[in-house]
Amino acid sequence: MSLLQEVNEKALARNIPLSVQIDLTYRCNERCVHCYLDHDDHGEMTTAEIKHLLDELADAGVFVLSLSGGEIFLRKDFFEILEYARLQKQFCVKLKTNAIMVREREAVRLREIGVESIQISIYSHRPEVHDGITLVPGSLRRSIDAARFLKSQGLRVIFANVLMLQNVQDYQGMRALAEELGVECTLDPTVTPMMDGNRSVLNLGIGHETLRQVFRDQALVGDVDEFCAVPAPGDENSLSALPCSAGHTACYVSPYGDVFPCVQFPLPTGNVRNQKFLDIWRHSERMNEVRSIRLKDLTTCTSCAHVGSCTRCPGLAFMEGNMRGPSSQDCEKSFARTGVPSANMLAKKRVAVDLVQIRTLSTSSVALVAGALA
Amino acid sequence: MSKLYMARNPRAAARSLDGEMMIMSGRDSTLFTLNRTATILWQSADGATPLDEIVEKKICAEFEVAPTEALADAESLARELAGHEILQISDGPITTPNRTAGEK
Numbered sequence: 217m218s219l220l221q222e223v224n225e226k227a228l229a230r231n232i233p234l235s236v237q238i239d240l241t242y243r244c245n246e247r248c249v250h251c252y253l254d255h256d257d258h259g260e261m262t263t264a265e266i267k268h269l270l271d272e273l274a275d276a277g278v279f280v281l282s283l284s285g286g287e288i289f290l291r292k293d294f295f296e297i298l299e300y301a302r303l304q305k306q307f308c309v310k311l312k313t314n315a316i317m318v319r320e321r322e323a324v325r326l327r328e329i330g331v332e333s334i335q336i337s338i339y340s341h342r343p344e345v346h347d348g349i350t351l352v353p354g355s356l357r358r359s360i361d362a363a364r365f366l367k368s369q370g371l372r373v374i375f376a377n378v379l380m381l382q383n384v385q386d387y388q389g390m391r392a393l394a395e396e397l398g399v400e401c402t403l404d405p406t407v408t409p410m411m412d413g414n415r416s417v418l419n420l421g422i423g424h425e426t427l428r429q430v431f432r433d434q435a436l437v438g439d440v441d442e443f444c445a446v447p448a449p450g451d452e453n454s455l456s457a458l459p460c461s462a463g464h465t466a467c468y469v470s471p472y473g474d475v476f477p478c479v480q481f482p483l484p485t486g487n488v489r490n491q492k493f494l495d496i497w498r499h500s501e502r503m504n505e506v507r508s509i510r511l512k513d514l515t516t517c518t519s520c521a522h523v524g525s526c527t528r529c530p531g532l533a534f535m536e537g538n539m540r541g542p543s544s545q546d547c548e549k550s551f552a553r554t555g556v557p558s559a560n561m562l563a564k565k566r567v568a569v570d571l572v573q574i575r576t577l578s579t580s581s582v583a584l585v586a587g588a589l590a
Numbered sequence: 591m592s593k594l595y596m597a598r599n600p601r602a603a604a605r606s607l608d609g610e611m612m613i614m615s616g617r618d619s620t621l622f623t624l625n626r627t628a629t630i631l632w633q634s635a636d637g638a639t640p641l642d643e644i645v646e647k648k649i650c651a652e653f654e655v656a657p658t659e660a661l662a663d664a665e666s667l668a669r670e671l672a673g674h675e676i677l678q679i680s681d682g683p684i685t686t687p688n689r690t691a692g693e694k
Contacts (some may be wrong), residue, residue, distance in 0.1 A: 279605040308603035308614045330601040
């Protein structure tokens with residue numbers, strides 16, 4: 217067990233929120249086509265409120281603090297908040313940004329204050345594709361310039377890319393760019409529904425066949441046979457496992473002070489403007505409900521072939537309507553990876569066939585629909 | 591014999607996890623957990639109190655160990671922690687331990 221795993225185990229046993237993400241603002245200077253946020257300001261926490269929250273988080277034992285948005289550099293008090301978090305409260309700070317406001321001066325200041333990493337959203341190595349996603353002409357050039365400034369200060373930079381229809385053909389070129397600049401690169405094939413429940417952005421997803429090909433790219437997954445192997449059946453141990461760290465050792469705070477189990481799990485559990493953070497973390501009924509769920513409690517997934525190896529996101533499941541239910545996007549990933557349909561997919565297929573049976577359709581239509589489902 | 595002074599390196603991240611210090615090095619983000627002796631050094635590293643005084647008042651008071659042996663071990667540990675950029679050490683008091691501007 218690594219030291220980090222040991223620390224995580226210890227935090228889990230003591231109910232300590234080791235890692236918290238705060239979105240400082242939802243305002244943004246890009247308009248990414250897949251973004252899940254509403255960019256209006258509905259009353260962000262003030263500098264004093266955020267500093268008070270940082271005091272509470274430090275007292276609660278939070279070690280890793282991710283500052284994200286929206287675009288964090290749009291806050292005029294960003295460096296004041298960052299200095300407070302680092303120099304007064306000694307958090308390990310990770311930043312998530314598009315970095316288009318980062319020039320040499322900001323990079324120097326970040327180095328002086330000290331941050332663990334700066335994650336920059338980059339969607340392609342080609343301006344016409346990246347700028348077509350951010351809807352800001354020149355944004356790729358500015359983000360790349362920022363990455364160079366940050367690297368020149370010896371800072372750790374990570375490019376974060378969401379794979380979509382618009383950019384899936386570019387991920388190898390983007391990885392080459394990252395290598396040329398000496399920065400790390402992550403790829404995420406999951407487009408997240410909007411926080412208000414709107415799922416239309418999911419249409420930007422890359423689809424089964426492309427995902428299947430991505431999962432067979434050795435440069436990405438390493439040993440393809442191992443990565444795409446048919447899953448071993450779940451056992452008692454895997455069924456007792458936690459779905460993920462959301463609500464267990466991690467949570468998320470919005471710019472308005474709302475506390476959620478995770479940025480991708482929009483279940484409000486309290487607000488730090490009128491409650492103490494630790495009271496929410498320890499005593500919120502909703503947080504404790506999330507915390508109580510084990511894999512064996514899931515409605516469909518317990519009987520699924522993928523239960524022991526699935527990347528099921530409880531937040532995405534919640535956004536589908538049931539935090540104990542399956543997350544269809546993760547079902548798709550498991551299917552694309554292994555070729556084995558999930559229990560959820562099989563159940564949907566059964567329901568669809570049942571629907572065909574009770575509907576009044578011509579014989580030829582029934583044959584067509586049933587054939588497509590077979 | 592010159593005295594050794596220690597200050598917490600402001601570039602390190604730190605948190606007490608149920609009494610045990612977790613520290614992330616400012617140099618390479620390596621994570622450390624400090625044992626009891628190292629935790630005492632970290633918590634006492636105010637830039638103003640010399641190491642021999644910390645050893646005498648805090649380490650020898652807690653552990654049954656000869657002062658000269660304790661000081662040698664503590665000095666070695668302080669230098670090791672400084673090597674990981676967890677502590678700053680100096681022959682004289684460190685007057686601005688919480689300022690990083692201009693530091694490279």
